[in-house]
Amino acid sequence: xxxxxxxxxxxxxxxxxxxxxxxxxxxxxxxxxxxxxxxxxxxxxxxxxxxxxxxxxxxxxxxxxxxxxxxxxxxxxxxxxxxxxxxxxxxxxxxxxxxxxxxxxxxxxxxxxxxxxxxxxxxxxxxxxxxxxxxxxxxxxxxxxxxxxxxxxxxxxxxxxxxxxxxxxxxxxxxxxxxxxxxxxxx
Ligand code: NI
Numbered sequence: 001x002x003x004x005x006x007x008x009x010x011x012x013x014x015x016x017x018x019x020x021x022x023x024x025x026x027x028x029x030x031x032x033x034x035x036x037x038x039x040x041x042x043x044x045x046x047x048x049x050x051x052x053x054x055x056x057x058x059x060x061x062x063x064x065x066x067x068x069x070x071x072x073x074x075x076x077x078x079x080x081x082x083x084x085x086x087x088x089x090x091x092x093x094x095x096x097x098x099x100x101x102x103x104x105x106x107x108x109x110x111x112x113x114x115x116x117x118x119x120x121x122x123x124x125x126x127x128x129x130x131x132x133x134x135x136x137x138x139x140x141x142x143x144x145x146x147x148x149x150x151x152x153x154x155x156x157x158x159x160x161x162x163x164x165x166x167x168x169x170x171x172x173x174x175x176x177x178x179x180x181x182x183x184x185x186x187x
Contacts, residue, residue, distance in 0.1 A: 002179060003037045003051045008101045008149070009170035009183035015054040017047075017145040019081045022123040024055070031078055031121055034059050041178035043099045045137050047144030050100050052181070056081045058141035062134075075134070082118035084142055089113040089131065096140060096150045102176040104165055108153045110139050 006012055020027070030053075038046040038059060047058035058079050062072035089112035097105045113131040116138060120126060130138055140150060151162055168174070172182040 001033045001036065002040045003033055004179040004181040005037065005041060005046075005050050005099050006052050007169055007174060007180050007182045008151075008166055010052075010100075010181065012049050012052050012054055013100060013144070013149060014147045015049060016147045017049055017054045017056045020055045020057065028121070031057075031059065035061065037178075038099070041099050041176075045141045046099065047141045049144050049147075056145045058082075058145060060137050060141060062137065072133075078121040079116070079138070079141070080119040080121070080123070082116055082138075082142060082145070084114050084116050084139070086115040087111040087113070087139075088115075092132075092136075094133075094136060096136075098140070098150055099178070100144075101149065101151060101166070101169065102174055102180075104151065104162060106151065106154050106158060106162060108140075108150050110136055110153075114138060116142075 034046050034051065037051060038061070044062055044064060045058065045060045048055045060075070060077050062075040066073040091109045092112045093107050093109050095105050096108045112135060113129065114135045115129050117125070117127045143149065151166065154162060170183050172184045174180065174182060
């Protein structure tokens with residue numbers, strides 16, 4: 001089932017999400033719905049707060065990028081109760097976007113390597129190291145469950161420029177091809 005994606009300004013996007021247990025109601029179905037919602041919006045990552053749930057869960061599927069770069073083949077993962085325990089390496093700049101902030105893309109600086117502990121969809125625990133674009137995607141989704149958004153990382157003149165667009169988004173002035181839940185509706 002395709003769920004509406006909560007847009008910038010929705011309070012749930014600013015909550016620090018809570019851990020869940022293995023008996024969280026309809027977890028399998030929720031994960032399936034999150035992937036379906038993400039694919040429908042042409043995204044490669046989606047966090048639970050983006051569908052209105054302040055729980056520590058996000059999904060990533062980099063398969064759409066595998067056509068141009070085989071290293072992304074089969075990278076489809078579910079992260080439950082994740083904790084980034086270490087961030088290391090150089091600060092790397094790269095453009096990011098977000099399904100909750102459609103139409104805005106900005107350069108974000110992040111450290112190139114992370115170590116993350118999490119449970120997968122079967123509640124098997126993992127302790128893994130990721131770098132480069134894998135790390136960036138995880139860091140972006142991880143921000144969501146910490147109540148942060150990629151626009152928080154922008155500073156100076158760019159922040160001012162983005163502010164106007166974000167204010168319009170709060171007023172419901174957004175065009176996207178997928179189902180959304182803005183703070184105020186257009187009608
Ligand atoms: Ni996002």
